[in-house]
Amino acid sequence: MASTRRILIGLPAYNEEIALPRLLARIAALPKSPAEAITVVLYNDGSADATLAIAREWQARLPVVILDGVVNKGLGAGLRALVGHAVANAGDDDVLVVMDCDDTHDPAQIADMLARLNDGADIVIGSRYVRGALVQGVPPLRRATALGAAALFKLLHPVRGVWDYTCGYRAYRVGVLKRAARRYGNSLVAERGFACMAELLLKLNAQGARFAEIPLQLRYDQKPTATKMDVGGNVRRLLLLLARWRLRGFDET
Numbered sequence: 001m002a003s004t005r006r007i008l009i010g011l012p013a014y015n016e017e018i019a020l021p022r023l024l025a026r027i028a029a030l031p032k033s034p035a036e037a038i039t040v041v042l043y044n045d046g047s048a049d050a051t052l053a054i055a056r057e058w059q060a061r062l063p064v065v066i067l068d069g070v071v072n073k074g075l076g077a078g079l080r081a082l083v084g085h086a087v088a089n090a091g092d093d094d095v096l097v098v099m100d101c102d103d104t105h106d107p108a109q110i111a112d113m114l115a116r117l118n119d120g121a122d123i124v125i126g127s128r129y130v131r132g133a134l135v136q137g138v139p140p141l142r143r144a145t146a147l148g149a150a151a152l153f154k155l156l157h158p159v160r161g162v163w164d165y166t167c168g169y170r171a172y173r174v175g176v177l178k179r180a181a182r183r184y185g186n187s188l189v190a191e192r193g194f195a196c197m198a199e200l201l202l203k204l205n206a207q208g209a210r211f212a213e214i215p216l217q218l219r220y221d222q223k224p225t226a227t228k229m230d231v232g233g234n235v236r237r238l239l240l241l242l243a244r245w246r247l248r249g250f251d252e253t
Contacts, residue, residue, distance in 0.1 A: 004037050006094040007110070008086055008174075011042045011101040012078030017050040018224040019103040024058050027107045036114075039063040042101075043081045046072035075168075076196035080189040083177055083200070092175030098168060102223050105169045105216075112214045113171035122176040122209040123201070125162060126169035126216035137221025149198070157202055161211040165198045169216060172204075180207050 009027060013020060027040060040062055042055045046069050058064050067081045079098065086096040095117060099105040105126065113124040128135050129150060135143070146166055153165040180203055181188050191199045205211070 003093075004035060006090055007036050007038045007114070008082075008090060008094065008096045009038060009040045009107070009110070010082035010086070010096055010098040011040060012045060012075055012082065012098070013042055013047060013051050013055070013101040014045040014072060014078075015047045015049045015051060016101045017047075017054055020051055020054050020101060021058075022224075023101060023103045023107070024062060024064075026103075028062050030107055030110070037063075039065060041065045041067065041082055041085055043067045043069060043078040045069045045074070045078050074192045075194060076189055076192040079196050079200065083172075083181070083189060086172070086174050087178050087181045090174045092173075092178065094174045095171055096174055096177065097171045100168050104218055104220050104223050106219070109169070109214065109217060110171065116212040116214060117171060117173055119212070120210060121161075121212035122173045123204060123211050124171040125164055125201075125211065125213045126167050126218075127162075127164035127213035128167060128216050128218065129163040130213050130215050132215030133217070135216070135218045135220070137219065137223070153198060157205075159201065159205045159211060161213065162201065162205075163213060164216070165201055166194060167216060168197055170197075176204060176207070176209050180204050180209075183207060 011023070024040065027038065030038065040058075042064060044052045044055065044066060052066070052068065055064055055066050065085070067085060069077060069081065082096065082098055086094070090096065095114065097110055097113065099107070109126060113126075116124040127133060128146065149166050150164055154163065159165075184203060188203060189196050189200055
């Protein structure tokens with residue numbers, strides 16, 4: 001009898017008391033498969049609202065693991081905690097799906113991501129820059145920032161099969177994360193903010209990972225609260241990251 005594959009849905013959460021119940025309800029409504037078992041892994045990044053309490057309430061309805069960061073440290077800390085949890089607790093054939101917790105990503109797209117993993121990819125990215133993508137409600141400055149980052153990374157650090165280097169909606173084969181963790185140790189995710197997504201992508205590419213993209217369905221118009229992203233600060237960190245890796249290489253501990 002084939003073993004059940006675990007799908008860990010990683011949610012970095014900071015003050016998402018409005019969006020979190022909506023997102024968890026959508027995850028709970030996903031079609032069930034006897035070959036797959038879904039667990040939500042929520043990283044609470046020092047939320048000052050009811051995010052943590054809501055996550056605990058949902059443990060009676062869904063398998064929910066809570067990683068409590070206590071103090072707000074940013075997206076990098078959340079991604080590092082989620083990857084670390086998967087590496088320590090999941091099998092090589094299990095999957096870590098990381099998505100935004102603000103209900104702008106559609107959990108129904110996880111099925112397409114798993115299909116691409118089954119076809120041989122190690123990481124599947126929800127991409128804003130492939131045919132069929134839908135992006136609604138994103139402010140013009142943020143759109144321009146993401147597009148500029150994608151162009152710079154594609155020029156300076158091209159990765160086969162990748163156009164979107166910074167989108168936070170991804171599915172990772174856990175075995176690939178484990179191999180990278182053995183190489184990089186605690187520095188696998190070292191960046192604090194938005195740049196951590198590009199950092200992890202390029203480090204996995206350096207380990208020979210295979211990438212695929214699906215068209216992202218991004219509904220920023222459904223976001224119930226104002227963005228928490230420091231666009232200017234994140235742009236500066238991305239540019240510094242590009243410059244550092246261009247000069248010194250990114251395959252370093």
